[in-house]
Amino acid sequence: MNPVVKQTVERCRMAGLRRTKALEELIATLLEHDRPMTLAELASSKRLAEQCDKATVFRLLQRLAGHGIIRRLGLHERAAYFTLLVPGKHSDYLICTSCGSIEAIQAPCPVHQLEEEIRVKTGFRNLYHELEFFGVCPKCARGERAG
Amino acid sequence: MNPVVKQTVERCRMAGLRRTKALEELIATLLEHDRPMTLAELASSKRLAEQCDKATVFRLLQRLAGHGIIRRLGLHERAAYFTLLVPGKHSDYLICTSCGSIEAIQAPCPVHQLEEEIRVKTGFRNLYHELEFFGVCPKCARGERAG
DNA sequence: GTAATTGCAAATACTTTGCCACGTA
DNA sequence: TACGTGGCAAAGTATTTGCAATTAC
Numbered sequence: 001m002n003p004v005v006k007q008t009v010e011r012c013r014m015a016g017l018r019r020t021k022a023l024e025e026l027i028a029t030l031l032e033h034d035r036p037m038t039l040a041e042l043a044s045s046k047r048l049a050e051q052c053d054k055a056t057v058f059r060l061l062q063r064l065a066g067h068g069i070i071r072r073l074g075l076h077e078r079a080a081y082f083t084l085l086v087p088g089k090h091s092d093y094l095i096c097t098s099c100g101s102i103e104a105i106q107a108p109c110p111v112h113q114l115e116e117e118i119r120v121k122t123g124f125r126n127l128y129h130e131l132e133f134f135g136v137c138p139k140c141a142r143g144e145r146a147g
Numbered sequence: 148m149n150p151v152v153k154q155t156v157e158r159c160r161m162a163g164l165r166r167t168k169a170l171e172e173l174i175a176t177l178l179e180h181d182r183p184m185t186l187a188e189l190a191s192s193k194r195l196a197e198q199c200d201k202a203t204v205f206r207l208l209q210r211l212a213g214h215g216i217i218r219r220l221g222l223h224e225r226a227a228y229f230t231l232l233v234p235g236k237h238s239d240y241l242i243c244t245s246c247g248s249i250e251a252i253q254a255p256c257p258v259h260q261l262e263e264e265i266r267v268k269t270g271f272r273n274l275y276h277e278l279e280f281f282g283v284c285p286k287c288a289r290g291e292r293a294g
Numbered sequence: 295g296t297a298a299t300t301g302c303a304a305a306t307a308c309t310t311t312g313c314c315a316c317g318t319a
Numbered sequence: 320t321a322c323g324t325g326g327c328a329a330a331g332t333a334t335t336t337g338c339a340a341t342t343a344c
Contacts, residue, residue, distance in 0.1 A: 017324095039309080055327080059310095062310095076219060135272055135273050165343050
C-alpha cells in the first residue's frame with residue numbers, strides 16, 4: 001500500500017475511526033488523483049463504485065473533515081470538493097471556468113505572512129486559507145472545448 | 148441614489164440590460180451590505196422581498212455575473228455567495244467557520260505577483276483569484292456563540 | 295411594437311438523514 | 320459483545336427552468 005495512504009489511515013485510526021475497506025479506498029482515490037474531488041466523482045470512481053454506497057462516501061467525507069484529515073472546498077461549482085490534507089503540504093489551485101479543469105499550483109504560497117498578521121490582529125483561532133485562481137485555459141481559449 | 152449604485156446600473160445599461168426596479172434594488176442591497184450574500188439572503192432582504200420573486204433575483208444574479216458586474220463565490224457554504232465587483236476594488240475575506248460571519252480584509256492583497264506569473268506561464272485568460280481565510284473568531288472561541 | 299424581464303410553479307441537483315443490518319475492535 | 324459503519328430509500332435544501340404575462344426601450 002502507498003505509504004501516504006498507510007500513514008493517513010493511521011491518522012484516522014488515531015482519531016478513533018475504524019479501518020474499513022471503504023476508508024482505505026477513499027483515501028487512496030483522493031491521493032492518486034491529487035486534486036480536489038466531488039462526492040459524486042468519488043462515489044463513482046473505480047475503487048469506490050464497487051466498494052460502497054454514495055451515502056457511505058458522504059459520511060466518510062464528513063467524518064474525515066471533522067477530524068482534519070480532509071478539507072471541504074468551495075471552488076464555484078454547485079457540488080462541494082474535498083481534498084486530502086497531507087501534513088506539511090499546502091496547495092493552491094488553478095481552475096478553468098470553461099472546462100472545469102483543476103490543477104494544483106506548485107509555486108510557494110505568498111499568503112503565509114498575511115495569514116500570520118491576521119491571526120495576531122484578529123485573534124482568530126485555527127486559521128487557514130484557501131487561494132484559487134480562475135480563468136480560461138489555453139485550450140478553451142482556442143475553442144478546443146466549448147464553455 | 149448612491150453614486151456607486153448609479154454608476155453600476157449604468158454599467159448594466161452599457162452591457163445591454165434593462166433598467167428595472169429589481170436591478171437597482173439588487174445592486175443597492177449588495178452595496179449597502181458590503182459583503183458577499185447568498186441568493187436566499189438577497190431575495191428575502193427588505194429591499195428585494197417586496198420587489199420581486201426569488202427566481203427573478205436568481206436570474207438577475209446570473210445575468211450580472213455573466214457581464215462581470217458581480218462575482219459568484221464559493222465560501223464553503225452550501226449556498227453560493229455573490230459580491231458586487233466595483234472597478235479598482237478587490238477584497239479578500241475572513242470567515243468564521245463557527246458562526247459564519249464574513250468580513251472583507253483591508254490589507255493589500257499579496258497575490259498579484261503570483262497571479263501575474265501564472266498568467267504568463269500558463270497562458271490562462273481572464274485570470275482572477277479568490278482568497279479566503281477561515282478560522283474561529285474570538286467570540287466563538289470564547290463560547291459566546293455555539294458552533 | 296418587440297424583445298427582455300418577471301412570476302409562479304414545477305423540475306433538478308446535490309446533500310443529508312432514518313433505520314436496521316453488519317463488521318471491527 | 321458493543322458500538323462505529325454501511326446500505327437503501329426517503330426527505331431536505333438550494334438551484335434552475337418552462338411558459339404565459341408584463342414592461343422597458
